[in-house]
Amino acid sequence: MGMRVTIHDIARLLGVSPSTVSRALSGKGRISPATREKIRRVAEELGYRPNALARGLATRRTGEVGVVIHERHLPLDERSFYGVILEAIEAELAVHGYHVLFSTMGDQFFPRCVEERRVDGLIILGTDVSEDLVRSLAEFVPLVLVDHTFPGIPSVVSDNVGGARLATLHLLDHGHREVAFVAETLADPSFRARFEGYRLALRERGLRVRRGFVVEGGRRSDSDQVAMAKLLGGGRLPTAIFAANDFMAVGAIKALTTAGLKVPQDVAVVGFDDGALATLVHPPLTTVRVPRVEMGRAAARKLLALLRGGNAHPVVEILPTALTVRTSCGCISSSR
């Protein structure tokens, strides 16, 4: 339909003033129940919808929240960690009447959303955001980081160190002494934290990190195979592999299988993330569960609190991780 009905139309039709209609519909301000109901009924019949732009211009709030994913975490494909979080954020915000303005962070296009006042707040997923940019944006709007932190900036993360420690301890306590660590890159803060958990676990059991057992595949689509080539091409084969994420774990299983080795009999494998991949492969992956839905919801709630003028306590919210034991670690069928 071309012309939309406005509060003026309703006002004229009922012989009241536009501001009365505004009060009746927005619920703000005093108004007699009788006229309110009368107005609401007519608005309903006419299919009235407030113009979001006009309302936003007057109230200085748009009802939209920017959600940003850095391009390094793209593509949003079968390997993506953030799709689920994005979805959880959208679901939670929608409940409270907010819309999601989705953006990737490759270009300078995205800060403009804030400068042009398109959004009331911002949620940024992933690392690789410059601290300067975050702090300058935070001056304009409430902002929450997910899976990343900067001092004093509200954020939601998962316990990467703790989860990695648990996973590694699980392998160690089932008799493994030669546990390799495989990641795309240690330059990523999350993977770095997972390495730290691995290191801590070894240390607790009186072991040290062996250089040849820590391999990186680099930031590339075949990172898993590059890393495994290094590991399999090296001198000694580990009895177990702890991968920094499920993608690398699945790649490890594939490489081992291709090399004629059996998982978990010859080499045990444990991953990290517990996404859909984990149950798609054979053998089903033992992995550390990262509460992605909870992270998204927590981030949305934290931002909502900020938008309401409240505080974000705690500033940094650390969600727990836990080990999901399946069969790739070998402890179920046979412990060593």
Add this chain to the structure above:
Amino acid sequence: MGMRVTIHDIARLLGVSPSTVSRALSGKGRISPATREKIRRVAEELGYRPNALARGLATRRTGEVGVVIHERHLPLDERSFYGVILEAIEAELAVHGYHVLFSTMGDQFFPRCVEERRVDGLIILGTDVSEDLVRSLAEFVPLVLVDHTFPGIPSVVSDNVGGARLATLHLLDHGHREVAFVAETLADPSFRARFEGYRLALRERGLRVRRGFVVEGGRRSDSDQVAMAKLLGGGRLPTAIFAANDFMAVGAIKALTTAGLKVPQDVAVVGFDDGALATLVHPPLTTVRVPRVEMGRAAARKLLALLRGGNAHPVVEILPTALTVRTSCGCISSSR
């Protein structure tokens, strides 16, 4: 920064009128090059950004496009087909200055984006949208469907029938005579089309569809295993499986492997989608490539054309699919 600079500030500073500033900055209307440059320089120095709401209210265009994914295609996890398309849409729209308002279609929340005039146009991903809703929304704003069609509604799809036909012919022409079809559900139009391609191929080679060789796992997270349980529990084992998507193909490989069967030696497997999953598993999956990035880009471009007042020709854009041969079909190592 609390208070933002407006065109009034710039006008006052330069002793010109706000409307002159508006002309200089928006590029619309006549203005002398000298004053334009002067104004632009000052605007630049002051870090001026137009208020998107005010501009939108005046021009009746928001610069935002709604992108909707139906909840049935969620979660946006490792199994998701649409994340990549969403991303491609965002990238293409960003180039042309448009932002993406992301929404899922579960509730009635999403049509409000249109009614409240938050978006200039709409892109809807996936099936399971009621034709009534689509048509009523299309009265308000330009609209493009992706992976789905309704008569007369602009849309972008891929050649599901052709791809499925190719995949099935590939198996048949390598000697297979007992080819099963495995899908989540034939209620889905895309899967239905893929089944149609399968049927056509069989027919071309003088074969008929055998009931026991067509299995559905249902809409559930373990759909792959349910379907494979039916197939493996049935009387006769096929020599090849054509799965309606990579998820089911990977599930088939897993189930076959678990049952002690070798892929492709005992049973060949071909999938559909050619997403990241295809190369993550062992053996690497032969599958039909669906040009998801191209689909997203095409949808964005089609909508942009509509927003510019042009036409969408063709109304239905069918992007080609192609068979990506890897090793799960068995034709590389050994043809029968």
Add this chain to the structure above:
DNA sequence: CTGTTAGCGCATTCAA
């Protein structure tokens, strides 16, 4: 409780 008035920030007539 309700109507009047005055913006929100920008674009776009129409005069000058």
Add this chain to the structure above:
DNA sequence: TTGAATGCGCTAACAG
């Protein structure tokens, strides 16, 4: 070419 006036549709402060 530029300025003044008006409107986009809604909210909010102030009277009545």
